[in-house]
Amino acid sequence: MALPTYASPLERVWHYTYLVICGLIFFFLIAPIIVIIPLSFNAEPYFTFTEKMRSFDPDGYSLRWYNNLLTFGMTSADGPRDGRWWADAWANAKWVQAAKNSIIIGFFSTLLATVLGTLAALGLSRPEMPFRRPIMAILISPMIVPLIITATGMFFFYSNPCELLGLFGLPSNCGRLAGTYLGVILAHATLGIPFVIITVTATLVGFDQSLNRAAASLGANPRTTFFRITMPLILPGVISGALFAFVTSFDEVVAVLFIAGPEQQTIPRQMWNGIREQISPAILAVATLLVLFSIALLTTVELLRRRSERIRGLTPQ
């Protein structure tokens, strides 16, 4: 934002004050996320910069909390780091377990949310779609309804999903979903769906429906049209939607607290326990890894967005 040449001295002063204010707000946004990165290398169990850290003494820094992450929960953490040790870490370390669970649950819930969400977004973007607005409002609502209410509802529902079937004279007991992987996956898919809908419909806003008609008039059946014409064009939107859904699942703790069993310990749940019981700098090591993870995701989404804009720039509006 350039200052016009006719600006008065007062306006100049205000302009630079304004830039300083904006700088401070950017600092407020980013500093809390950056500051935990050096703190996670603290050699002492404190949450502040020690004397040694401030003088950049190498002794003030260590990887002990990262080591701690790997060994926590292992049966023989002190042994030599051979094949057995790594097998032990893979099988028993708490954070490794949590990471495995988070990835499994995240993957399947994302798959479910993306497939259902993309189909629905395709339908919602058609001009003929009946009741478009109310249906859209319902599909977005998992993002709006307070998580605690969603989690409470799921807590009862997942402990006996067939309760309502009893009203129709059907067997009203068909096992539990609470405490199973399937239950958590379904819950996380529900929470991720709004993000898929939002990103995919946004991609479809500029989508030229005549491309589909052109493909059809050239003899392609609907399936070919979808996979050869529509899909490549909306793919960037679908992938960013999927990433949003994955992050939602990867970061979700309330529903997990209410419906997951001890088997489904995820990273956020492990963090939640760690923070509530006694917060150790090991939490900061996890946090640092997660920040790096989100930087990678953000970069991917940004690249996809640019690609999508470029592709869509080619289609006539």
Added chain:
Amino acid sequence: MVNSSDPQVATTPVAAAEGRLTTADGKPLAWSLARSQARAKRRAFLLVLPLLAFILITFVVPIGQMLQRSFYNAGFPANMPEISQWFADHPRGADPDDAAWTALANDLQASAEARTIGVVGTRINYDVPGTRSLFTSTGRKVRRGIEPPYREALLEMDEDWGDPRIWSAMREASKPVTGNFYLAAVDRTRADDGSIEQVEPRQRIYVMLFMRTFWLSLLITGLTFLLGFPVAHLLATLPMRKSNLLMILVLLPFWTSLLVRTTSWMVLLQQQGVVNDILVWLGVIGGSQRLQMIYNQTGTIIAMTHILLPFMILPLYSVMRTINPSYVRAARSLGATSWTAFRRIYFPQTLPGLGAGALLVFILAVGYYITPALVGGSSGQLISNMIAMHMTDTLNWSMAAALAALLLASVLILYWLYDRLVGVDNLKLG
């Protein structure tokens, strides 16, 4: 629609002779068009149907079922049928007669045999705290046997059975459909004569908690506006290349785990934390007067403002991008000061973005749970935390459902408003 009920007619030459437009195979054009439109409609709907069914089953129905608990609790009448019948037959204020005591003893015995006495006790415990053990212990004794006269026998087992509060609570609980949980959620209760009165001042917590939730959400919305507006304006007026770079500073927090952001505020704000260290080092405060900025309302406000700030910046930014800068220049050239030009020309054009951002931040803030639970201490707890407490600690699920219903109602009103003003399809993420 022409002859839609009888397509055979359309194929006869009569249709063409009457001068109606027909398609190549002789069907009336309007009919064909209507049919193909209906088919397109059905196809679009079929694409949405799987997801709609999924959301209805895994989201809408569970919440509905949960809310049902706020006014429906059959725990008492299902397991104590005789005494429930007695309450139905006798008006409020009637003293328990021999029939009542007999019914009570029979029910207690049956319920203890069926091992459902705990459910009954829990239900009465909602209204008169500390009475669950009265039911379970009496149940144990009754199972060993009870002889008439029942009144004396029960009073012998526990003299609390003579307490009119217990009888009043049992009367309330004997009806499966009740509004009492909603009354309790607004700090009201039913007096012994059935009239509605406020609970004792010490126990009036829910209304205060709702007020606090709304007030803090409003404050946080205001703060995100104050912090978000200048930043969004800067991003919108900078050249694309620079603003894309700065945008990363907004999007990185947005993509970072909520727990990570909350943790970093805990680390920064605690008494031995970085912020206090810097303040002491700067000499703003003495080493012994470190500020308590976390585990109280301040902590909740700071952390939630930080977490919700991107939700304000992004909609503001996307609206500000579309504002034509020549309007402000025109205003200036017509003699307006920069403040007047901002106030009368620029700001009104940002209102759609401001409305969208403010509503979204407020809606999300009202239902916040994780951050207040971790950094809020006791004075920074919101209504969500109370719902969680009733769910996991006191196990008063009906109360949790009633509070959830009130919270949900206010969120849905705001959501409806958002849909009317902004439209859910205009929701943008990054």
